[in-house]
Amino acid sequence: MPKDRPQAGSYKVHPLTMPNHDEVRQGVRDAYGAIARADNACGCGPSCCAPSDQSVAELLSRGIGYSADEIAAAPEGANLGLGCGNPQAIAALKSGETVLDLGSGAGFDAFLAARQVGLSGRVIGVDMTPDMLSRARANAAQGGYANVEFRLGEIEHLPVADATVDVIISNCVINLSPDKAQVFRDAWRVLKPGGRLAISDIVTTAPLPDDMRREVALYTACVAGAADVEALTELMASAGFTDIRIAPKDASREFIRHWAPGRGVEDYIASASIEAVKPMENVV
Numbered sequence: 001m002p003k004d005r006p007q008a009g010s011y012k013v014h015p016l017t018m019p020n021h022d023e024v025r026q027g028v029r030d031a032y033g034a035i036a037r038a039d040n041a042c043g044c045g046p047s048c049c050a051p052s053d054q055s056v057a058e059l060l061s062r063g064i065g066y067s068a069d070e071i072a073a074a075p076e077g078a079n080l081g082l083g084c085g086n087p088q089a090i091a092a093l094k095s096g097e098t099v100l101d102l103g104s105g106a107g108f109d110a111f112l113a114a115r116q117v118g119l120s121g122r123v124i125g126v127d128m129t130p131d132m133l134s135r136a137r138a139n140a141a142q143g144g145y146a147n148v149e150f151r152l153g154e155i156e157h158l159p160v161a162d163a164t165v166d167v168i169i170s171n172c173v174i175n176l177s178p179d180k181a182q183v184f185r186d187a188w189r190v191l192k193p194g195g196r197l198a199i200s201d202i203v204t205t206a207p208l209p210d211d212m213r214r215e216v217a218l219y220t221a222c223v224a225g226a227a228d229v230e231a232l233t234e235l236m237a238s239a240g241f242t243d244i245r246i247a248p249k250d251a252s253r254e255f256i257r258h259w260a261p262g263r264g265v266e267d268y269i270a271s272a273s274i275e276a277v278k279p280m281e282n283v284v
Contacts, residue, residue: 021178024219025154028176029129031220035080036106036131057081063255064200064271065089070112075143077135078108084172084222084252084271085200088112092198096120097166100190102155102183102199103127103173107136107148113169114148124165125150126158156182160190168197172271175202175225180232184239191278197241199274202226202256203248206268221259226269241276248272 057079058071065086071079082105093099093116101110104125114123127133127150136150153159155170156179168187177183187197204226218224227235229246236244252271259265 023216024176024178024225025128027216027220032105032129033131035082036129036135060255064252073115074108074111075139078106078111078139078143080106080108082172083109083200084202084256085249085273087169087171087198087200087273088116090198090200090273090275091116091167091169091196093117093121093167098122098164099124100158100160100165100168101125102158102168102170102187103176104136104150105132107139107150109169109171110136110148110150111139111143111145114145117147119147121147123148124160126153126155126160128152128154156186158186158190162189163192165190166192166195168195168199170199170201172201172222174199175222175227176219177225180227181235181238184236184241188239188241188278193278193280195278197236197274197276201272201274202269203232203246203272204228204268205248205270208268212263212265212268218260218263218265221265223260223265223269229272232274236276240278242279243275243277245275246272 060081061071061079061083062068064083070088087109093113095118097117098121099113099117101113101123104110104127107125110123110125117123125136125148127136130152133150133152140148140150151159155173155177168191174180174183202222208224212218213224215224229248232246233244248270249272250270253266256269257266
């Protein structure tokens with residue numbers, strides 16, 4: 001059974017109240033920090049992972065849209081098998097562009113983006129987990145990526161200057177944020193006029209039961225924090241984005257069912273490609 005992300009069961013259920021923002025952020029930081037510290041590519045910790053789990057991460061990545069060439073191109077240890085799609089496939093990156101990766105983890109997508117933008121381009125990864133940041137920086141040094149840097153920060157409050165980014169990518173991270181409206185507002189702030197979003201993330205396809213919404217472990221497993229297509233569209237439009245396209249992928253339920261085994265989460269969520277543009281006319 002693939003163990004590609006934090007599994008449900010590590011955090012308590014709150015039967016009467018929804019988890020608050022700080023509780024969600026701390027749960028996410030703790031869970032993904034443990035993954036970064038592990039010597040393997042799965043999210044369950046050293047007690048239940050085998051050395052072969054690196055190949056499991058590779059299989060998972062092939063299943064969500066990465067080519068064998070892309071997987072082989074990244075430094076060893078950068079691919080933790082934590083994605084739910086391939087944002088590179090929709091980003092249409094060009095040489096010389098500046099790319100921002102929201103929730104960059106160990107750097108897998110950032111390194112792939114660096115190949116596409118070339119030495120004349122630049123990639124910035126932002127992650128709020130110090131251990132993940134350390135791992136990404138070590139991977140960058142190992143691979144000799146002079147055009148990639150990783151910054152500590154929250155995706156709601158990006159450590160990036162206004163109007164300096166051409167493309168924002170992200171892979172299964174925005175669902176983890178308890179304040180998605182602020183994520184999109186800050187994404188709009190740092191994008192240049194004409195800049196674009198190219199995101200793979202989780203959306204709900206049916207209302208999640210309340211008990212799932214209340215469980216912090218299901219936030220860290222990329223389930224409980226998911227929003228529906230209508231809500232995400234409204235949030236992005238309110239932030240100023242246009243040309244919004246959200247395309248759920250029904251086939252993704254096959255790998256999603258492993259995220260919380262036996263819970264039936266695949267009946268409520270799916271992976272989706274999310275695209276949008278910051279229009280030229282919004283320049284002040």
